[in-house]
Amino acid sequence: MYINPIREKWQQDQPVVNTFLSIPSPVVSEIMAQQGYDALTIDLQHGLVDYADALTMLMSIRSSGAGTIVRVPWLEASPVMKALDAGADAIICPMINSAEDAARLVSWVRYPPHGVRSFGPTRAGLLYGSDYNHTSNDQVICMAMIETAMGMENLDDIAATPGLDGIYIGPADLTLALTGDRYRRGFDRDEPEMVDALRRILDAAHKNGIRAGLHCGMPEYALIALRWGFDLVTLGNDIRLLTQSAQQAVKTVREGLKQKIVITDGGY
Numbered sequence: 001m002y003i004n005p006i007r008e009k010w011q012q013d014q015p016v017v018n019t020f021l022s023i024p025s026p027v028v029s030e031i032m033a034q035q036g037y038d039a040l041t042i043d044l045q046h047g048l049v050d051y052a053d054a055l056t057m058l059m060s061i062r063s064s065g066a067g068t069i070v071r072v073p074w075l076e077a078s079p080v081m082k083a084l085d086a087g088a089d090a091i092i093c094p095m096i097n098s099a100e101d102a103a104r105l106v107s108w109v110r111y112p113p114h115g116v117r118s119f120g121p122t123r124a125g126l127l128y129g130s131d132y133n134h135t136s137n138d139q140v141i142c143m144a145m146i147e148t149a150m151g152m153e154n155l156d157d158i159a160a161t162p163g164l165d166g167i168y169i170g171p172a173d174l175t176l177a178l179t180g181d182r183y184r185r186g187f188d189r190d191e192p193e194m195v196d197a198l199r200r201i202l203d204a205a206h207k208n209g210i211r212a213g214l215h216c217g218m219p220e221y222a223l224i225a226l227r228w229g230f231d232l233v234t235l236g237n238d239i240r241l242l243t244q245s246a247q248q249a250v251k252t253v254r255e256g257l258k259q260k261i262v263i264t265d266g267g268y
Helices: 005-011 026-033 051-064 077-085 099-109 124-128 132-139 149-153 155-159 171-179 192-207 219-228 238-257
Strands: 016-021 039-043 067-071 090-093 141-146 166-169 211-216 232-237
Touching: 005 016, 005 067, 016 026, 016 067, 016 211, 016 238, 026 039, 026 051, 026 238, 039 051, 039 232, 051 067, 051 077, 077 090, 077 099, 090 099, 099 141, 099 155, 124 132, 141 149, 141 155, 149 155, 149 171, 149 192, 155 192, 166 192, 171 192, 171 211, 192 211, 192 219, 211 219, 219 232, 232 238
Parallel strands: 016 039, 016 232, 039 067, 067 090, 090 141, 141 166, 166 211, 211 232
Antiparallel strands: none
């Protein structure tokens, strides 16, 4: 029987620690999957990943037991259904602006009678068994991104959409949408009006019995979000983590070269 590891964590009242994968490499995704994340999101929207890449990355993550999420490029049926047929446990869809948008998304994630997903779980059927068409409607997770002014205006209606499992916040786009160029770009918002917007989305999700996820830049901010009550936090992505690690390593050596080092026959 198909049991979604992300849903299982939530049923145990445990938060999900997630990261994004933007590098089109099964080796990178396998390395990341072995680091203890609860879930990994393959980014087809802003990442460098296409569908063929995503398939091999899903395969490389499987042995870790982590949940697999795909952020699809846009609100379109085909990428949603193909990601699920490839074996994804969850879908995140960007730029959901209305309850009608959310309802369309849900319909593409669920098989009839709860949706219009076409049957053909090519890899998912091999992974999850012959009863996948019966179990997937209750197991696959569907999350809508709130990141526009229109999405905020329609927040309560979106959160109340039948079959929607959660809301995922894109704080960079949301900040641009709500405040223009008044603030710096990026994640980890500390401006009072943005913190209020994040907390409002969190409250709307929980009021409707669904989950809330937040994209974070630094682990310290992820901890703050978890203390607020977020159910899923994302710790950057593979490119950002690789860049930060490389920068720090080079910086350490460059700064060391500026210091006077005395070398003796016995070493330093």
